[in-house]
Amino acid sequence: MGKHARPTGTRAVALSGGTGAVRARPLPIRSTVLLRRPVDIWHKPALSAVVALGIPEFTLLALGRLDLVLYTSAGAMCALYAHGLPYAARARTLAWVVLGMVASLGAALTAASLTTSVPLLVLLASLVAAVHKMVCDATRVGPPGNLIFTFISASAFFVPQRIGQVPFHLSLALGAGALAWLVCMAPALVRPHGPERIATARALEAAAALLRTGPAPDAPSAGPDRVRHATAAAVNAAWQTLFQVPGRTDRSGLERLLVRAESALAAQAADEAEAGRCTAWARDLRRGRALPAVALTDAQAGELAGVAAERAGRARGAGDGTAVGAEPRRPAPGRPRGVRAVLHRLAPGSPLLPIGARVAAGCALAGWGSMAVGVGHPYWAVVTAASIYQANTTLSWQRAVQRTLGNLLGLLLFTALLPVIHTGHPAMILLALTFQFCAEASITRNYWLGSVWVTPMALLLTEFGSHLPARTLVTDRWTDTVVGAAVGLACCVLVTNRRAADRVEAALDHVTAAEAAALRLLDDAGGPDAKEPRPEEVPGDGVRETGWARDRLAASLVELREAVEVSAGEWWQRAAPEERVALAEQRGHRTLARLVRRLSAPAA
Structure with missing residues (x-):
């Protein structure tokens, strides 16, 4: 996404010098009436x-x-x-x-x-x-x-x-x-699992598009970052949808499909065969057909076991008034939830x-x-x-x-x-x-x-x-x-939103912190240049911690891109730190690919 850090189709006009220049951006005409x-x-x-x-x-x-x-x-x-x-x-x-x-x-x-x-x-x-x-x-x-x-x-x-x-x-x-x-x-009454099937189908379709574009961001020639961002966002949205399904509902089949879709973020080369499978699975989900049997690696199966254990723990601790499944896949500890989260978003500042x-x-x-x-x-x-x-x-x-x-x-x-x-x-x-x-x-x-x-x-x-x-x-x-x-x-x-640039800075801090935590986890497995461990070498706790790190980093990258796009369209706004954003996104996606690869390495 680094090359998309600058708004496309517009050119910002600086009104003052320096890094904190205030920019007025031309307003688009043609894209306003195009049909999608x-x-x-x-x-x-x-x-x-x-x-x-x-x-x-x-x-x-x-x-x-x-x-x-x-x-x-x-x-x-x-x-x-x-x-x-x-x-x-x-x-x-x-x-x-x-x-x-x-x-x-x-x-x-x-x-x-x-x-x-x-x-x-x-x-x-x-x-x-x-x-x-x-x-x-x-x-x-x-x-x-x-x-x-x-x-x-x-x-x-x-x-x-x-x-x-x-x-x-x-x-x-x-x-x-x-x-x-x-x-x-x-x-x-007719399709009780329709919404979560559609969300999973969207993630599979986004993964298929990514698998057709090229390698992961740490490979010599990276594929289009916009497709990668769309895939990460679709997978994240699908996980959030699944975690709003009551715990008593069997959703293991959808979770297995979603793990396969997520593995596209770690692909190091175009894979037309896997893209075709993802497309076929998505078509079956949309048509209400039976869920296919999906093979997973040992690490991926361990991740799903950790997800199930986490869901059971949250169900047991739901007596605080927070609805079970109402939060994202792995919320950060101490993060406000429910009504408190809404009030937090409306707080001063x-x-x-x-x-x-x-x-x-x-x-x-x-x-x-x-x-x-x-x-x-x-x-x-x-x-x-x-x-x-x-x-x-x-x-x-x-x-x-x-x-x-x-x-x-x-x-x-x-x-x-x-x-x-x-x-x-x-x-x-x-x-x-x-x-x-x-x-x-x-x-x-x-x-x-x-x-x-x-x-x-x-x-x-x-x-x-x-x-x-x-x-x-x-x-x-x-x-x-x-x-x-x-x-x-x-x-x-x-009445301009001068806080839009501040939101970009905060999102950059979140990405940096999430990436640093992920790198510490990866380095503990053998150093920054170590070969990714085999699935059977990753302990159960390590699988769960890797999943937490991956989810937090993916959510931070989605938040950063949203903040940049909001700031890019704001008039009379400080110039966004485009180089820092591009570098943060490139490094973040590289680290995200390592985390996903650790969870989806080929089984022995």
Whole structure:
């Protein structure tokens, strides 16, 4: 990854001399609108959301109460979350998502019932949006992140409300959320191990790609570092997924496959045969076929025994309130877990705090700016501003362009379908469900393409509760979009995340410490230049310690690359120590390959 330490496709312009130069980076255009391959499980959130939304909407249609669609939609939209998690972890995560959605909706409805001051409501909606952004990033809840929470709550801030209605409306959201929970958990009846099989398949596919590229980083001609990083990240993610599966579940077959995928990090030459096996195993996993019999070396089998012993020990010590399997594969001793880990990520000095300040300032200014140009309920400007804030300025710029383009095309689509929309409520419901499905089918290819479908769906949800003239509705949404994107992006540029460079320094320290610990372990086996020990020569404790060292080093390298990419896209930022990053990644991958090789040496 060393050659990727400098951001590709951009050239940093230094504004002052010295090693601590502050750089302004050009903002990309072409890559902003390019289409990517869709995510492999896009159909799961798409179908779940359609079912979770459709049942309450048709029920309200039968009761003649479509004015309540906003409240049931709040709970139904929770069906978009946690589809990559094993079902035990998904159940917990979805429960927290539903409770968070109901709490946000309750705050919005209470504020709407107590005041009619639009400027004050904009301010409150902006503060809630900032909380959504920071908490979703701290919990790493995954896509769609904070966007759905902010869309629902910002809309609710501007819905006429009486305080006595709030409990009933919250009960509707909670009931729809319970339905969404059931919909998302229903596939467990058919494929109870589907999520962990997909995660393992992704790791095998990444390993196959690496095995086709070339040798390990300590060989004369190293293969592409980006492929190596992708493989390490996929393997690490798969191990974390497996360790969220309850301990009573037999996952030894998946673990054996994952150990074979991990051995690709130590390959010293391209291996087309092994790559073909990994590809075939991944295909079998995705198709639900029986797990293949996978041969392991003695050291690899010893590693799995150590993993099983560690899992049993954690299960016995789970009385501290930490859910079993909720942590990464081998967490460092003393590392905060559960709620404490989330609070730690939000503590003073956290890089999430500047992002929260951006969201609060940008949403408030966008809402007030939209009011200034004549929009009476500027919640869409708040949502637009909140949606563009990403990990850094470059990504936020891309999201602003994508949001504006997608909303414009979505408004044109909505206008073209007005004759169909005016035929009645059944047509509106069917169109809304169609838009929801198309949004999930296309948003992973590019955000602007998904926004084309999200925009008319959001307008339809508003139409159920009120009947504004179509021209006014389209004009207000277009004004809100432009103002929200422009003001939000301006705040993103002005309120910079100067802690992004500090995060790179901290990540470098973590890699250095993890590499030093790994080298001490390897040197104890016979010195830095000693030949790797045979599997039968590695004691059981040594296998476990080697596995710990490998996991910590791999996680540190993933953290470093993420920190560098965030810092690389931040405007007005100190130049990253590119040479130190490149050297740390090269040495780290070399050491990681030695650790993996020690665990996967050929059996006698």
